[in-house]
Amino acid sequence: xxxxxxxxxxxxxxxxxxxxxxxxxxxxxxxxxxxxxxxxxxxxxxxxxxxxxxxxxxxxxxxxxxxxxxxxxxxxxxxxxxxxxxxxxxxxxxxxxxxx
Numbered sequence: 001x002x003x004x005x006x007x008x009x010x011x012x013x014x015x016x017x018x019x020x021x022x023x024x025x026x027x028x029x030x031x032x033x034x035x036x037x038x039x040x041x042x043x044x045x046x047x048x049x050x051x052x053x054x055x056x057x058x059x060x061x062x063x064x065x066x067x068x069x070x071x072x073x074x075x076x077x078x079x080x081x082x083x084x085x086x087x088x089x090x091x092x093x094x095x096x097x098x099x100x
Contacts, residue, residue: 007079029053 036046 004079007075011075 032049035042
């Protein structure tokens with residue numbers, strides 16, 4: 001049962017990390033916009049940051065789903081293996097009849 005709890009913990013931590021990255025990206029974007037509004041002399045950097053942000057978003061858009069798609073069958077295999085080892089370790093659980 002500890003393995004299932006560990007897998008659940010990893011999944012929850014992955015979701016938390018994804019939410020953290022989304023928050024960090026939005027925070028950095030708001031700071032960049034704030035700097036451009038406050039210091040107009042920095043407006044030339046805007047032409048460097050926009051292509052960099054576009055490249056970063058393209059890489060995130062293409063590679064993150066690929067990593068998730070590769071990780072999903074691996075996680076499914078791990079979960080099924082943990083379930084099978086749990087059932088083999090407790091064989092009486094499989095043959096228990098109702099009402100006894």
